[in-house]
Amino acid sequence: MESAGIQQLLAAEREAQQIVNAARTAKMTRLKQAKEEAETEVAEHKTSTEQGFQRKLEATSGDSGANVKRLEQETDAKIEQLKNEATRISKDVVDMLLKNVTTVNN
Template identity: 70%
Template sequence: MPPKFDPSQVVDVYVRVTGGEVGAASSLAPKIGPLGLSPKKIGEDIAKETAKDWKGLRVTVKLTVQNRQAKVSVVPSAAALVIKALKEPERDRKKTKNIKHTGNISLDDVIEIAKIMRPRSMAKDLTGTVKEILGTRRQGGIQQLLAAEQEAQQIVSAARNAKMARLKQAKEEAEKEIAEYRAQVELEFQRKVAESSGDSGANVKRLEKETEGKIHHLKSEAGRISQDVAHMLLKHVTTVKV
């Protein structure tokens, strides 16, 4: 025989409902009946709680049960939040089957949804959560989120290009610095060789002049690279809305 249920224990029960509609008592009874709750009353409470903001949408509801009292709270999915953001006219699910949702939302709306979903997301950061939200358009009957998706793709592409440009600049600047350092070390080595062999110094002066020319050329190249990268970054900033 199972242990007797303790009414003071806090129990969370999750049910899937259509907002604003009183669900069938027969579907609630197996979950909340053993907790001493009335399926009919709980169904009415759920309908009342979801009627204002989630009417007609399929959402998950959390029932926090203690001492035969249930607190109702909505735990919306990403798809439900996206559909809500589309602000479509209400449609009767009983009359219309396989409802398709078509519309545009801004990237700001997607970011707000991502912030709501962040605690439940498996992504490393908010950027990953935004991508997850954009991915919900391929499920739940959502056909288009073109405005937000295209804008996000442009920003991601621009950020990737800018990152690659900065990496390329850093690599080339490092290579220039290494070449400059090698030239200076070579000059110092040749000077010491000339001094130890009793050279008159003509060769040393010639090497100094050649090395100075190399260093000047390397600095000019580094400056040109920096300017090219700056122009590229400026182009991304002015052509992409962030």
């Protein structure tokens, strides 16, 4: 009888070991699967972030070119305005300078 009890305990121990091994294998499989899923998600997030960055970069670069063009036009217009103003008042300035230079104060 004692032998039957020992055999039963050994059988139970083998069964428990098989259950533990099966659980360990399932756990390792799930960990590998989770790692692969995480790597996929990271790659997708990285791609998405990079695409967003590129879109913003293109958008701001385009604006920058337009801003440069607009500023050049505004600068050219201001320069032309100043030239016209200088031409308009240059005769008066020359006359004033000549008057002050040629006038002798006693």
